[in-house]
Amino acid sequence: GENVEQHPSTLSVQEGDSAVIKCTYSDSASNYFPWYKQELGKRPQLIIDIRSNVGEKKDQRIAVTLNKTAKHFSLHITETQPEDSAVYFCAAKDQGGSEKLVFGKGTKLTVNP
Amino acid sequence: NAGVMQNPRHLVRRRGQEARLRCSPMKGHSHVYWYRQLPEEGLKFMVYLQKENIIDESGMPKERFSAEFPKEGPSILRIQQVVRGDSAAYFCASSPLVQPNEQFFGPGTRLTVL
Numbered sequence: 001g002e003n004v005e006q007h008p009s010t011l012s013v014q015e016g017d018s019a020v021i022k023c024t025y026s027d028s029a030s031n032y033f034p035w036y037k038q039e040l041g042k043r044p045q046l047i048i049d050i051r052s053n054v055g056e057k058k059d060q061r062i063a064v065t066l067n068k069t070a071k072h073f074s075l076h077i078t079e080t081q082p083e084d085s086a087v088y089f090c091a092a093k094d095q096g097g098s099e100k101l102v103f104g105k106g107t108k109l110t111v112n113p
Numbered sequence: 114n115a116g117v118m119q120n121p122r123h124l125v126r127r128r129g130q131e132a133r134l135r136c137s138p139m140k141g142h143s144h145v146y147w148y149r150q151l152p153e154e155g156l157k158f159m160v161y162l163q164k165e166n167i168i169d170e171s172g173m174p175k176e177r178f179s180a181e182f183p184k185e186g187p188s189i190l191r192i193q194q195v196v197r198g199d200s201a202a203y204f205c206a207s208s209p210l211v212q213p214n215e216q217f218f219g220p221g222t223r224l225t226v227l
Binding site for chain 1: 144146148154155156157158161168169171172204208214215216217218219220221
């Protein structure tokens with residue numbers, strides 16, 4: 001089955017700087033990669049996703065890139081703000097016939113004012 | 114348009130009791146997923162259901178855990194004879210039939226086993 005590795009586990013940046021979180025996956029057949037943001041005690045919220053037929057997708061200050069050959073994808077947040085502080089999870093859709101998502105272990109992002 | 118609903122939000126049980134967690138998907142969504150999240154960890158898939166069908170239960174423990182999504186009413190995750198190790202946040206997600214990839218999560222049920 002699919003396996004997703006996520007790095008770093010913690011990331012601290014100054015307000016206005018950029019933040020990058022990286023994930024690798026094991027199943028070359030995986031074709032859907034969402035990113036979720038989870039604030040303390042809250043639900044995971046889908047913030048951006050990418051399918052394997054594109055290499056990059058942007059939504060305002062957030063972008064995701066996908067390298068299918070290397071089997072890795074990254075989340076880029078520019079001009080970070082304190083409200084970006086949260087735990088971010090990457091995921092990949094398992095190709096074993098189910099629609100289940102396999103998640104990374106998360107990155108705790110802290111944006112310092 | 115209401116999002117995914119889960120209740121109760123917090124549930125306290127003593128060892129050996131039963132826990133019932135409920136999930137109502139977003140309107141128009143026919144796929145339901147249950148995930149478990151331990152403190153400081155990611156989400157682990159448990160089970161994927163459509164109405165009256167269990168599609169994938171590969172993440173469910175073999176004993177004490179069961180799930181259903183009846184024709185009418187919410188999806189239910191049932192844990193019998195709870196143990197302390199069952200303490201976790203249980204999240205339900207739903208997705209629409211035409212875009213099953215996009216899963217939207219409910220607020221979760223935080224189960225504490227004393």
